[in-house]
Amino acid sequence: MPDASSPKPALHRSLSLAQGTAINMIDMVGIGPFLTVSMVAGAMQGGAAILAWLLGALLAYLDGMIWSELGARWPEAGGSYVFLRKLYGDGWFGQLMPFLLVWQTVIIAPLTMASAAIGFSGYLNYLIPLSPLAQKAVSGGLVILVVAVLYRNIQTIGKISMILGVITIGTIVWIIASGAPHFNRAQAFHWDLSGFSTCALLYGALGHATLKTVYSYLGYYNVVNLGGEIKNPERNIPRSIFLSVTVIALLYIGMQWALLGNLPWETIARSNFVISTYIEKIYSPAVANVATLLILIIASSSLFSLTLGYSRVPYAAATKGDFFPVFARLHPKHHFPHVSLLVMGVLGFVFSLTFKMEKAITAIVVTRILVQFLGQSIGLIRWHIVQPRDLRPYRMPLFPVPALVSISIWLFIFLTSPINNIEAALGIISLGVLLFFLKRARFLTFR
Template identity: 50%
Template sequence: MNQPPLTRRIGLLQATAINMIDMVGIGPFVVLSVVAQLMQGPWFLYAWLAGAFLSFTDAMIWSELGATYPLAGGSYNFLKESYGPRWGKLTSFLYVWQTLIQAPLVIASAAIGFAQYAGYIFPMSTIAGKCVSGGVVVLIIVLLFRKIETIGKISVLLWAGVIITMVWIIASGIGYGHFMAPVANMNTGLHFNHAFAATLGFASVKTVYCYLGYYNVCHLGGEITQPEKNIPRSMFISIACIAVLYLLLNISVSSVLPLSTIQNSKFVVSEFIRTTHGEAAAKVVTVLILWVAFASVFSATLGYSRVPFAAAQDGAFFKVFAKVHPTRHFPYVSLLVLGATAFVFSLLFRIESVINAILAVRIVTQFLAQAVGLLLLHKKNGRSFFKWRMPWFPVPVIVAIIIWIAIFCSTGLHMIASGLLVIIAGVTVFLIKAKANKEWPFLPR
């Protein structure tokens, strides 16, 4: 029985909105204090600049691959094509394998952050917080159970809430009177040495997490109109806008609150608005922050649900994931499985541990693998093969590889071991599957 095809209905505006609401989740509002704690000085803005630089550089890799292979599943297709008919089977399988773990972690992290920030308005017990985070995941699944054009309209609405929230926070800092002071003082007492580089690495793990999602449009490649243009444009527009918003957000908060308050606050933005506008306004901005967190879960779940679907359609994953809803035309089995796993994770974990785990699991099997794979594709097919071509190739690719390795090392030994364990488990499952089906590397002589 043939499955109904995905339809290309998402334009540049909707694609950009989907990227941006995935990027601006609860992350910047929770991570702001953590980064300030790690950096221990006014130079914490450098960590946000480092995250933006890596995102721009890595987006060039995603743009070449996404514009050339605009299919559902994103990285699954990129890795399969990059490493050829043999090793491509293994690398693409490992990506889908880790997606079943890290995608629910991403969704759960936003849901957990939602429940944490809701505590500013409604103080709650640990159990009540878990109920809230789990309820957020369930509601997201309900909203995504519909046609893609409807989802595009919902994305734009959620995106508007994100922009309104960020603009209000930034305007509050500007109006308070000392807006540029953090920029003027960001080098005060700073020494560019090995200790600063190491600290910047640890802090950048957190800021990079806040930028993740700029590539979400690639997972929806089979549903994007004019993908060779809209996929790269939506990514670079998203990163540029979010980088400016993140920097202005941090400058606004640090221009009003002392560094010690920022470092020790669980609700730093709410306390910032309470200082500038009073308690009632602080509760309103907290509600808007919850809107932003909800929007992020919505976008992330939408994009990731297409990954197991694409692999299953290709015959490289369990067939049940290839099922498309007969009337609403979306991969509902993939959506339900990822949502159920995220629901469980939202009940089990804390947001601090989830952030490091997300990056440790993904860097090797996705970001590094794609960068190396792009170099292999260039060698095999030549530069003219690509629908979009990055400037100064291959410098951005090499720079991205070096930075991703540094970020991976900065996640900590425990998370590095966990990431490698996921890879080993994936290779084991792949070999068992290949032997049972008499596939490479167990082809009959």
């Protein structure tokens, strides 16, 4: 039996700046951009699609400043859960916000995992025609495989992330470079907005398209979920976030332009395997098969990274007594939150069998806006006002302008979203509020 006096398992600070950045980037890319380039081109009817990618990148930079300031100040496992707990104090509202965050995470994290797995099985159709039942079997099996790979120590995971990061970046660079010899500038940069008869329709289309690009950028903050495992987090967390956003934004914009310069936007909008179609046109079906295999590896990489980060959120809440205590357990040998990882895996498996891709993308973004993204932005401004002299290893430039602009863009995306998704988001929050007050009244207990 282990010695009762021996120290309890703890997270190890073993991830370097390069490894943290790689984890961010493979989380950001995944299957998302290879699917959303079609959705964005269709929504904006051609070259104007770049507007949505630029607006998404701007939001990622501005919101990244918020995550950087909070992550450098409180580099702990759990990310947003920790931030909301610190920002809103010990009163009932300060307890409600992190509770809602964890409640949402238990729903949204597995849904995000499922979206990566569903995208994987959809793209696999280019290589192997699959029945709907077979696609579900593939997506569910991928979730199980990724959880099995993550069931090990963080040092090994950091090394795996570097390899996957090189594959991810290299693939997109190859996709962009392949289109250069045949690039049609007039076609790529042609903006025809005549299809939008009113400004309201244009704004609605831009909001819809930006929601899709934001989904593709999500993950720029994944490193803060691993704050307790990052070396020199006060410097490396902000650096990792901004490096990730810069590199990925350039790659996304380059890829969208490469497609627009080689394929009519109508073809891009209709294609379920647009990258495979694009590579097939430039090279051959055999080379397109190779490109599809690389995309499938990238989709698996994203699922790997986001599952790793999200598994730390319920763990962090449980260690503070705000969630079921079983989630606070670390693996006795490898020191990672194995119960949290397994629960996320089970729910991700279930969602991968029950959701469709586009609905999952919209739900993932819209549901998180009010509590997580707006909650952090407003909380950071409040923190500056209430505690102006508090320690801030990283401080956003031109405060509070980036936070205010970020809030405006998030509200724009939320208010231009489909009404059923807005209602679902408000419903999830309302149910979370009810559970919180039942807990406070001791009708529910987490201990």
